Amino acid sequence: MNAITATDVRLQESALNPADAVIDQFHPAGEPILFPLDKGQVLRIVDLEGNQAADVLFYNRDDPAEHYSATDTMLHQGGIYLTTGSVIRSNDARPMLTIVADTCGRHDTLGGACAAESNTVRYALQKKFMHSCRDNYLIALQHADIGLGKRDLVPNINFFMNVPVTEGGDLKFADGVSGPGKYVEMRAEMNLWVLISNCPQLNNPCNAYNPTPTRLLVWNPT
Numbered sequence: 001m002n003a004i005t006a007t008d009v010r011l012q013e014s015a016l017n018p019a020d021a022v023i024d025q026f027h028p029a030g031e032p033i034l035f036p037l038d039k040g041q042v043l044r045i046v047d048l049e050g051n052q053a054a055d056v057l058f059y060n061r062d063d064p065a066e067h068y069s070a071t072d073t074m075l076h077q078g079g080i081y082l083t084t085g086s087v088i089r090s091n092d093a094r095p096m097l098t099i100v101a102d103t104c105g106r107h108d109t110l111g112g113a114c115a116a117e118s119n120t121v122r123y124a125l126q127k128k129f130m131h132s133c134r135d136n137y138l139i140a141l142q143h144a145d146i147g148l149g150k151r152d153l154v155p156n157i158n159f160f161m162n163v164p165v166t167e168g169g170d171l172k173f174a175d176g177v178s179g180p181g182k183y184v185e186m187r188a189e190m191n192l193w194v195l196i197s198n199c200p201q202l203n204n205p206c207n208a209y210n211p212t213p214t215r216l217l218v219w220n221p222t
């Protein structure tokens with residue numbers, strides 16, 4: 001097992017050339033997207049302007065009851081943050097993806113996705129109706145009609161988001177450690193559905209109170 005401690009930051013540049021990517025597209029600020037990723041393909045998410053949170057869930061395309069599991073991922077690597085070398089695991093503890101490059105160095109597994117409920121609890125009652133990642137997920141799943149819905153929304157990964165755990169054991173939404181052009185890259189270990197909400201949150205510093213676009217690239221296996 002490749003143990004990853006709470007403070008590990010493993011910076012790793014990618015050798016892949018964007019000119020060779022089979023998908024290269026912008027993901028607009030605040031919007032959801034759902035797309036297939038085949039076993040062996042490599043996905044890169046680029047934080048174009050810095051401090052944008054990409055809230056991501058993964059499902060096994062051959063058995064969508066198998067999904068990303070924060071607890072299995074943390075348990076197996078022995079650490080709470082994701083970085084180069086982290087294996088993203090399912091609720092059956094199987095590898096779903098491996099992070100193969102990372103120029104940001106730290107990604108969150110604990111903060112979850114923003115929702116009407118968390119907007120109300122964290123900020124103010126009148127924030128309830130602001131657009132959220134949970135709304136984004138539901139909209140994308142409803143449009144795709146692939147048999148996934150509300151019951152399949154589980155705790156997600158927040159790429160580029162900085163949620164340090166304080167000495168008292170609390171979670172803190174802190175200023176991002178990401179910056180313009182930083183990216184994370186991962187290889188699919190099974191056929192996947194990738195569900196991303198490019199976080200529309202306006203009330204905390206996870207995306208600098210200003211949602212910005214990301215860039216998504218996919219390469220075929222070499």
Ligand SMILES: [Zn+2]
Binds near residue numbers: 055113132
């Ligand atoms: Zn969000």
